[in-house]
Amino acid sequence: MSENILPHTPSAHALVGVSLCEAGRTIDDWSRALFLAALLSGLWIASPPPNFFALAAGVVFAGFEAWHALRLAFDRPIFAAWARCDDDALPEVLRGFDAVLAPQQGTAGDGTLRPLSARVAGVRRLLLCQAVCLGGQAASLVFVWSEYFLRAHA
Secondary structure, eight states, rough: OOOOOOOOOHHHHHHHHHHHHHHHHHHHHHHEEEHHHHHHHHHSSSOHHHHHHHHHHHHHHHHHHHHHHHHHHHHHHHHHHHHHSSTHHHHHHHHHHHHHHHHHTTOOOOOHHHHHHHHHHHHHHHHHHHHHHHHHHHHHHHHHHHHHHHHHHH
């Protein structure tokens, strides 16, 4: 029985990075929907203090989620270019990328090559943070609506 396993090539790691960045789009779509629901809830529900603070927390979570979505949107075409790159040439491409990015970040590039697996792990962390922010948005909206319905039916 042979298993179909993705090869452990640098371009395969880059494809995983592209896929993770794509997953961030779906989370961002849900976040935008929850943000709109929070705004409409703020207009519809009279704002007693617990609801106001929960809605404000939801807006803050939406802002953090949007930042992570922007980071993933920035990383997606970069990983796609790395996935198309020849595996033998990829280390030099990564060094060149780091050399260009280091001054933008205010650091001096020391020339050490950060492996592509570490870069994919960074994208995975961004995606996890984005998902946590979406969960915070959902929790704040659930709190607002449950508080509203509990008061309306009390």
